[in-house]
Amino acid sequence: MLILGIETATERVSVAVGGHEGVIGLFEVTKGRRHVETLVPAIEFTLAQAGIDLDEISVVAVDVGPGLFTGMRVGLAAAKAIALALRIPMIGISSLDLLAFPSRHTDRVVVPVIDARKGEVFYSMYRQVPGGLQQVAEPAVGPVEELVADLLARSQDVLCVGDGALRYREEILDGYRCEFGGDAHPSAAPLVQLAHARALREEWVNPREIEPVYLRAPDAQINWSTRMSR
Numbered sequence: 001m002l003i004l005g006i007e008t009a010t011e012r013v014s015v016a017v018g019g020h021e022g023v024i025g026l027f028e029v030t031k032g033r034r035h036v037e038t039l040v041p042a043i044e045f046t047l048a049q050a051g052i053d054l055d056e057i058s059v060v061a062v063d064v065g066p067g068l069f070t071g072m073r074v075g076l077a078a079a080k081a082i083a084l085a086l087r088i089p090m091i092g093i094s095s096l097d098l099l100a101f102p103s104r105h106t107d108r109v110v111v112p113v114i115d116a117r118k119g120e121v122f123y124s125m126y127r128q129v130p131g132g133l134q135q136v137a138e139p140a141v142g143p144v145e146e147l148v149a150d151l152l153a154r155s156q157d158v159l160c161v162g163d164g165a166l167r168y169r170e171e172i173l174d175g176y177r178c179e180f181g182g183d184a185h186p187s188a189a190p191l192v193q194l195a196h197a198r199a200l201r202e203e204w205v206n207p208r209e210i211e212p213v214y215l216r217a218p219d220a221q222i223n224w225s226t227r228m229s230r
Contacts, residue, residue: 001058001199004043004082005191008035008075009067009095010114010163015042016188017050017057019196023189025050030185035074043078057086059204061195063186064092065213066122066139067114072212080207089204091195094213096139098186099162100126101194104133108157108179113164113172116141121164122215123147125154141215144168148175 007014012030016023027046029038047054062079065072083090099112107128114122121144125137137150151158152175160172161182169180198204 001196002052002056003059003061003091003192003195003199004047004057004079005061005188005195006039006043006075006079007063007095007098007186007188007191008039008071009063009065010071010185011068012185012187013038013042014186014188014191015039015046016192017046017052018189018192023192025052026187026189028187033068033070035071039074039078043082054082055086057082057088059089059091059195059199060086060207061091061093061191062210063095063098063188063191064210065095066116066141066215067095067186068117069214076210076212080210083207090207090210091198091204092210093191093194093198094124094139095186096122096124097133097135097194098190099182100124100133101190102187103159103161103182104128106159108159109136109154110182111147111151111158111160111165111178112182113147113160113162113168115162115164115167116216119143120216121147121168123150123164125150139213139215144171145175148172151176151178 005016014028017025060083110126124139126133158178
Protein backbone atom coordinates (compact mmCIF):
# COMPACT_ATOMS: atom_id res chain seq x y z
CA MET A 1 0.00 0.00 0.00
CA LEU A 2 1.46 3.33 -1.09
CA ILE A 3 0.28 6.61 0.44
CA LEU A 4 0.72 10.09 -1.00
CA GLY A 5 0.86 12.77 1.69
CA ILE A 6 0.11 16.44 0.94
CA GLU A 7 0.77 19.15 3.53
CA THR A 8 0.07 22.83 2.77
CA ALA A 9 -1.68 24.13 5.90
CA THR A 10 1.12 26.53 6.88
CA GLU A 11 3.96 28.38 5.11
CA ARG A 12 5.52 25.07 4.08
CA VAL A 13 4.64 22.95 1.07
CA SER A 14 5.49 19.34 1.89
CA VAL A 15 4.87 16.18 -0.16
CA ALA A 16 5.79 12.63 0.84
CA VAL A 17 5.18 9.10 -0.39
CA GLY A 18 5.58 5.87 1.53
CA GLY A 19 4.01 2.77 2.98
CA HIS A 20 4.90 -0.15 5.21
CA GLU A 21 8.62 0.51 4.68
CA GLY A 22 8.24 4.08 5.89
CA VAL A 23 8.70 7.32 3.97
CA ILE A 24 10.55 6.70 0.70
CA GLY A 25 10.25 10.14 -0.87
CA LEU A 26 9.97 13.63 0.62
CA PHE A 27 9.97 17.17 -0.80
CA GLU A 28 9.69 20.30 1.33
CA VAL A 29 10.03 24.00 0.68
CA THR A 30 9.17 26.99 2.87
CA LYS A 31 9.08 30.12 0.74
CA GLY A 32 6.30 32.58 1.32
CA ARG A 33 2.86 31.54 0.14
CA ARG A 34 3.60 30.04 -3.28
CA HIS A 35 1.49 26.95 -2.60
CA VAL A 36 -0.36 27.00 -5.93
CA GLU A 37 2.80 27.27 -8.04
CA THR A 38 4.77 24.77 -5.96
CA LEU A 39 2.44 21.90 -5.11
CA VAL A 40 1.88 20.07 -8.40
CA PRO A 41 5.57 20.17 -9.46
CA ALA A 42 6.43 18.99 -5.92
CA ILE A 43 4.13 15.97 -6.25
CA GLU A 44 5.56 15.10 -9.67
CA PHE A 45 9.15 15.47 -8.43
CA THR A 46 8.61 13.38 -5.29
CA LEU A 47 6.99 10.52 -7.19
CA ALA A 48 9.67 10.60 -9.91
CA GLN A 49 12.52 10.54 -7.40
CA ALA A 50 10.90 7.61 -5.58
CA GLY A 51 10.35 5.76 -8.86
CA ILE A 52 6.59 5.59 -8.34
CA ASP A 53 3.82 6.23 -10.86
CA LEU A 54 0.77 8.15 -9.68
CA ASP A 55 -1.55 5.24 -10.47
CA GLU A 56 0.36 3.11 -7.92
CA ILE A 57 -0.95 5.27 -5.06
CA SER A 58 -3.60 3.54 -2.92
CA VAL A 59 -4.52 6.35 -0.49
CA VAL A 60 -4.15 10.13 -0.47
CA ALA A 61 -3.50 11.70 2.93
CA VAL A 62 -3.89 15.43 3.51
CA ASP A 63 -3.49 17.93 6.33
CA VAL A 64 -6.97 19.29 7.05
CA GLY A 65 -5.82 22.13 9.30
CA PRO A 66 -6.11 24.29 11.24
CA GLY A 67 -3.79 26.65 9.40
CA LEU A 68 -3.63 29.26 6.67
CA PHE A 69 -6.94 29.36 4.81
CA THR A 70 -5.53 29.59 1.27
CA GLY A 71 -2.82 27.01 1.83
CA MET A 72 -5.29 24.52 3.30
CA ARG A 73 -7.65 24.93 0.35
CA VAL A 74 -4.85 24.38 -2.18
CA GLY A 75 -3.77 21.13 -0.55
CA LEU A 76 -7.30 19.85 -0.08
CA ALA A 77 -8.29 20.65 -3.66
CA ALA A 78 -5.25 18.88 -5.10
CA ALA A 79 -5.62 15.86 -2.81
CA LYS A 80 -9.31 15.47 -3.64
CA ALA A 81 -8.68 15.83 -7.38
CA ILE A 82 -6.06 13.06 -7.30
CA ALA A 83 -8.16 10.75 -5.14
CA LEU A 84 -11.25 11.22 -7.31
CA ALA A 85 -9.29 10.71 -10.53
CA LEU A 86 -7.72 7.50 -9.21
CA ARG A 87 -10.90 6.42 -7.42
CA ILE A 88 -9.07 5.85 -4.16
CA PRO A 89 -9.94 6.85 -0.56
CA MET A 90 -8.52 9.66 1.54
CA ILE A 91 -7.34 10.18 5.10
CA GLY A 92 -7.41 13.61 6.73
CA ILE A 93 -5.14 14.43 9.66
CA SER A 94 -4.89 17.57 11.79
CA SER A 95 -1.88 19.86 11.45
CA LEU A 96 -1.66 19.85 15.27
CA ASP A 97 -1.30 16.04 15.24
CA LEU A 98 1.44 16.34 12.64
CA LEU A 99 3.38 18.91 14.67
CA ALA A 100 3.13 16.88 17.87
CA PHE A 101 3.96 13.44 16.44
CA PRO A 102 7.74 13.89 15.97
CA SER A 103 8.02 14.68 19.71
CA ARG A 104 6.16 11.52 20.78
CA HIS A 105 9.12 10.17 22.76
CA THR A 106 9.25 13.03 25.27
CA ASP A 107 7.72 12.62 28.72
CA ARG A 108 6.57 16.25 28.66
CA VAL A 109 3.15 17.41 27.54
CA VAL A 110 3.57 18.32 23.86
CA VAL A 111 1.84 21.57 22.87
CA PRO A 112 1.80 22.29 19.13
CA VAL A 113 1.25 26.01 18.52
CA ILE A 114 0.47 27.35 15.04
CA ASP A 115 0.52 31.05 14.22
CA ALA A 116 -3.09 31.93 13.36
CA ARG A 117 -2.23 35.57 12.57
CA LYS A 118 -4.19 38.51 13.99
CA GLY A 119 -2.41 37.98 17.34
CA GLU A 120 -3.88 34.51 17.81
CA VAL A 121 -2.64 30.91 17.80
CA PHE A 122 -4.09 27.47 17.13
CA TYR A 123 -3.03 24.97 19.77
CA SER A 124 -3.76 21.67 21.50
CA MET A 125 -2.03 19.36 23.99
CA TYR A 126 -0.78 15.76 23.83
CA ARG A 127 0.83 13.28 26.19
CA GLN A 128 2.89 10.17 25.60
CA VAL A 129 1.08 6.81 25.52
CA PRO A 130 2.31 3.39 24.35
CA GLY A 131 2.72 3.61 20.59
CA GLY A 132 2.52 7.38 20.24
CA LEU A 133 0.65 10.39 21.58
CA GLN A 134 -2.85 10.98 22.91
CA GLN A 135 -4.63 14.32 22.63
CA VAL A 136 -5.53 15.59 26.10
CA ALA A 137 -6.94 19.01 25.18
CA GLU A 138 -9.29 19.90 22.36
CA PRO A 139 -7.91 22.12 19.57
CA ALA A 140 -8.46 25.79 20.33
CA VAL A 141 -7.80 29.22 18.85
CA GLY A 142 -7.20 32.39 20.81
CA PRO A 143 -4.66 34.98 21.92
CA VAL A 144 -1.41 33.82 23.47
CA GLU A 145 -2.75 34.83 26.89
CA GLU A 146 -5.37 32.10 26.63
CA LEU A 147 -2.72 29.52 25.79
CA VAL A 148 -0.67 30.60 28.80
CA ALA A 149 -3.77 30.41 31.02
CA ASP A 150 -4.38 26.83 29.84
CA LEU A 151 -0.76 25.91 30.57
CA LEU A 152 -1.00 27.40 34.05
CA ALA A 153 -4.21 25.50 34.73
CA ARG A 154 -2.47 22.19 33.94
CA SER A 155 0.84 23.10 35.60
CA GLN A 156 2.85 20.31 33.92
CA ASP A 157 6.22 20.06 32.18
CA VAL A 158 5.59 21.28 28.64
CA LEU A 159 7.32 21.16 25.26
CA CYS A 160 6.00 23.80 22.84
CA VAL A 161 6.51 23.23 19.10
CA GLY A 162 5.49 25.04 15.92
CA ASP A 163 5.83 28.45 14.28
CA GLY A 164 3.39 29.98 16.76
CA ALA A 165 5.59 28.86 19.65
CA LEU A 166 8.62 30.44 17.97
CA ARG A 167 6.86 33.70 17.14
CA TYR A 168 5.41 34.15 20.63
CA ARG A 169 8.23 32.52 22.58
CA GLU A 170 8.87 35.53 24.82
CA GLU A 171 5.19 36.08 25.56
CA ILE A 172 4.76 32.42 26.50
CA LEU A 173 7.86 32.43 28.71
CA ASP A 174 6.66 35.59 30.45
CA GLY A 175 3.67 33.63 31.71
CA TYR A 176 4.88 30.03 31.89
CA ARG A 177 8.28 28.34 32.01
CA CYS A 178 8.49 25.61 29.40
CA GLU A 179 10.77 24.07 26.79
CA PHE A 180 10.75 24.78 23.05
CA GLY A 181 11.80 22.46 20.25
CA GLY A 182 10.62 20.38 17.33
CA ASP A 183 9.87 21.61 13.82
CA ALA A 184 8.36 24.98 12.99
CA HIS A 185 5.93 23.54 10.44
CA PRO A 186 3.99 20.31 9.92
CA SER A 187 5.60 17.83 7.54
CA ALA A 188 4.20 15.31 5.07
CA ALA A 189 6.57 12.66 6.49
CA PRO A 190 4.61 12.12 9.75
CA LEU A 191 1.45 12.58 7.68
CA VAL A 192 2.33 9.44 5.69
CA GLN A 193 3.33 7.58 8.86
CA LEU A 194 0.11 8.39 10.71
CA ALA A 195 -2.02 7.77 7.63
CA HIS A 196 -0.43 4.37 7.06
CA ALA A 197 -1.42 3.24 10.57
CA ARG A 198 -5.00 4.38 9.92
CA ALA A 199 -5.05 2.79 6.47
CA LEU A 200 -4.14 -0.57 7.95
CA ARG A 201 -7.28 -0.24 10.09
CA GLU A 202 -9.20 0.91 6.97
CA GLU A 203 -9.98 4.24 8.64
CA TRP A 204 -10.35 6.13 5.39
CA VAL A 205 -13.19 8.07 3.81
CA ASN A 206 -14.59 9.04 0.46
CA PRO A 207 -12.84 12.17 -0.91
CA ARG A 208 -16.15 14.04 -0.84
CA GLU A 209 -16.32 13.59 2.94
CA ILE A 210 -13.03 15.37 3.70
CA GLU A 211 -13.56 18.81 5.21
CA PRO A 212 -11.08 21.44 6.46
CA VAL A 213 -10.77 22.26 10.17
CA TYR A 214 -10.84 26.03 10.53
CA LEU A 215 -11.48 26.70 14.28
CA ARG A 216 -11.96 30.31 13.18
CA ALA A 217 -13.96 31.80 10.33
CA PRO A 218 -11.93 32.68 7.19
CA ASP A 219 -10.61 36.25 7.14
CA ALA A 220 -12.96 37.28 4.31
CA GLN A 221 -15.96 36.14 6.35
CA ILE A 222 -14.65 37.91 9.46
CA ASN A 223 -14.17 41.15 7.50
CA TRP A 224 -17.66 40.92 5.99
CA SER A 225 -19.22 40.28 9.41
CA THR A 226 -17.36 43.28 10.85
CA ARG A 227 -18.55 45.49 8.00
CA MET A 228 -22.18 44.36 8.44
CA SER A 229 -22.07 45.00 12.20
CA ARG A 230 -21.09 48.59 11.52
